[in-house]
Amino acid sequence: MTLPMVQPEAGLPERVTIYEVGPRDGLQNEQAVVPVEAKAEFVRRLLAAGLPVVEATSFVHPRWVPQLADAAELMGLLGDEGVDLPVLVPNERGLDRALELGLRHVAIFGSATETFAQKNLNRGLDEQYAMFEPVVRRALDAGLDVRAYVSMCFGDPWEGTVPVDQVVTAGTRLLDLGATQLSLGDTIGVGTAGHVKALVAGFEAAGVGTDRLAMHFHDTYGQALANAHAALRCGITTFDASAGGLGGCPYAKSATGNLATEDLVWMLTGLGIEHGVDLGAVVETSTWMAGVLGRPSPSAVVRALAGA
Structure with a gap:
């Protein structure tokens, strides 16, 4: 298989963690429902490709994200393999479902702007923390690890530019x-x-510190890889990515695909940065999922290697 020439760059991290979000963030905006068996296969293939973290699903109300209505069924299909996979929990009811299944890693999803907090959470910017506080407290008390997302960090389709201080x-x-x-x-x-x-x-x-930060880029304007490289130079070592570049946000129509896992792996490989991911296996997985979805993968690397 074709691979890039390795040319390390001084000052970059030696190793990064790719936090795979394809099964959750990648599929959540799909209109045609993907069979739960295909979702389970997707997760298993990604784990087999060496991705160290695969976010499996979200325990959100089916009315808001119909694609993920099968979250509990999916985790049941994954069995013991799914216990250590993170899931998104929007509120205490979502946490209850994660606890019932014995899961060990959950994530909450906040907003840096008032408008998106209202549209995504039905809460104000300040009100969202009152909703999250018992979720995090109960999760920690139960011994779970909690990750937090904050959205609209670089711009908001309703509010425009978002001041850095506001995001911080x-x-x-x-x-x-x-x-x-x-x-x-x-x-x-x-x-x-x-x-x-x-x-x-x-x-x-x-x-x-950068050890507590991860970056989650979308490639709407073709800047995701350039932004990932800039983050590497800042010392960031965790990057969210989605196999095949799948994804979007059901509450922001201008949010197109995520940074493709394959595109990120190609860049990291060329820079000599360890990541532990089998590029060929991820490309095969994304090509298979493209077949399930009935359309080509948005990832440039998938298109190049699958057609080679």
Whole structure:
């Protein structure tokens, strides 16, 4: 299989963790329901390809995200293999379902802007923390690990640009609740490399080190890889990515596909950065899922290698 020439760059991390979000964030916006058996196969293939973390699903109300209405059934199909896979829990009821299944890793999903908090959570920007506080407290009391996402970190389709200080305040409040890691989301893909550096610097000035941050880029304007490279230069070592570049946000129509796992792996491999992922296996998985969905993969690397 074709691989890039390895040319390390000074000052970059030696190893990164790819946090695979394809089964949850990648599939959540699909209109045609993907069979639960195919979702389970998708998760298993991604794990077999060496991805260290695969976010399986979300315990959100089916009315809001019909594609993920089968969350409990999916986790049942995955059995013991699914216990250590993270799931999104939007509220206490979602946490109850995760606890009933004996899961060990959950995530909450906050907003850096008022408008998106209202549209996504039916809560105001400040009100969201009151909703999350008992979720995080109960999860931690039960011995679970909690990750936090904060969306609209680089721009909002209704409010426009989002000040760095506003994002830092929103993110640190989620960390202060007890989350161990904060994923910064470029939900509509408008971020640029300089903006990435400014945001990381803002968190560092607030006392949040890069070891507690992850980056979640969308490729709406073709900037996801450039932004990932900028984040690497800032010392970020965890990146969310979606196999085949699947994904979007049901509450923001301008949010197109996520950073493709294969595209990220190609860049990391060329930079000599360890990631532990079998590129060929992920490409095969994304090609298979493209067949399930009935359309080509958005990933440039998948298209190049699958057609080679």
